Amino acid sequence: MSGPLIIIDPGHGDVDPGCSYEDIYEKDIVLDISLYQLKRFEELGINAVITRYSDIYLNPDKRTQLVVDSKSIYCISNHINAGGGKGCEVIHSIHNDGKLAYKIFNKLIETGLYPRRVYSKESTQYPGQDYYFMHRNTGSCITNIVEYCFIDNQDDRERILKNWKIYAEQVIKAFCEYIDHPYENKTEYIDSVNNLYDCGFITTPSYWIQSDSYEIQYFEELVLNYTGKNNFDESIIYLAQCNIIDSPNYWLDNDTYSVENIQLFIIKLSDNIEYFEFADSVYTLYEYDVINSPYYWIDNASYEIRYFEELIINYTNKSTFEDGIIYLAESNVIDSPEYWLDNDTYSVENVRLLIIKLADNVDQFGEA
Ligand SMILES: [Zn+2]
Numbered sequence: 001m002s003g004p005l006i007i008i009d010p011g012h013g014d015v016d017p018g019c020s021y022e023d024i025y026e027k028d029i030v031l032d033i034s035l036y037q038l039k040r041f042e043e044l045g046i047n048a049v050i051t052r053y054s055d056i057y058l059n060p061d062k063r064t065q066l067v068v069d070s071k072s073i074y075c076i077s078n079h080i081n082a083g084g085g086k087g088c089e090v091i092h093s094i095h096n097d098g099k100l101a102y103k104i105f106n107k108l109i110e111t112g113l114y115p116r117r118v119y120s121k122e123s124t125q126y127p128g129q130d131y132y133f134m135h136r137n138t139g140s141c142i143t144n145i146v147e148y149c150f151i152d153n154q155d156d157r158e159r160i161l162k163n164w165k166i167y168a169e170q171v172i173k174a175f176c177e178y179i180d181h182p183y184e185n186k187t188e189y190i191d192s193v194n195n196l197y198d199c200g201f202i203t204t205p206s207y208w209i210q211s212d213s214y215e216i217q218y219f220e221e222l223v224l225n226y227t228g229k230n231n232f233d234e235s236i237i238y239l240a241q242c243n244i245i246d247s248p249n250y251w252l253d254n255d256t257y258s259v260e261n262i263q264l265f266i267i268k269l270s271d272n273i274e275y276f277e278f279a280d281s282v283y284t285l286y287e288y289d290v291i292n293s294p295y296y297w298i299d300n301a302s303y304e305i306r307y308f309e310e311l312i313i314n315y316t317n318k319s320t321f322e323d324g325i326i327y328l329a330e331s332n333v334i335d336s337p338e339y340w341l342d343n344d345t346y347s348v349e350n351v352r353l354l355i356i357k358l359a360d361n362v363d364q365f366g367e368a
Pocket of ligand 1: 011012018019026078
């Protein structure tokens, strides 16, 4: 009988909290990450176990014994770092080639985590053996210690609190690639369906989550809801214009679509909800002749002030930008005219939010 393929080890626990920042403890973050990974391995059909399911204390001997006794081929030991550095580290045994460690590291830094290092460390006390007990005392198990980031670095800390699930998933992805196991992330799809439901684009999430084929009319309905257009082809072209989909021809030329492509499409729609709102607003202003090149506004990450001023002047039909802003404030379209009057530069975000507001109110001004 073969043992599990992998054992996940959430570092620390109970009286050993690991590193911390205010009331944020390493032991809790790595437990969340590890339980998530355990669930994901199960979903993917990979036989996985874990050293602790809850906030309990395991001394090094007990912890490594659990790994050895499990007879797992691989172990991933999850940790958070501290001590003034930044970024992620993966530590492999001095007896291992580090290939899996690099796979994990590369997948983690893809997400924007700062690439600190992949390394191994020999013990000075036990020459020829590993420095870390998780490597030294886990026998033939291929153990990698993953230090996701530094809790005492503000940027790292904000990232791990917000993105821990993404990082946990990246490790899964790396592992699947390494052992050549088919990878799929249904969780991402389910989250997307729920997100579209929350935003009112989907009415029955269970249909989208549980079915293994979709009726084309429901799919078309979803796309029409999202774009606000009256026909499917028009919607597809529009989504391509907004850079939300890459290959409109697939959707225009076929009568049936694969379940996989529909699910990927739905993930894209969900990922782009906010951006789409902006793009949608730009097109609305384009239809009303307030702006003449939608691509400029949609594709750029910064805007020239004179084009922005021109837009405001066009929209309000006033002769100066200042008059336009005052007029918009008087008409209750904007709340803080001072921001626009007192500054010489504006954040892209604020410009986009204003454009969304202008589009929302275009009926009021469109006649002007
Ligand atoms: Zn630790």
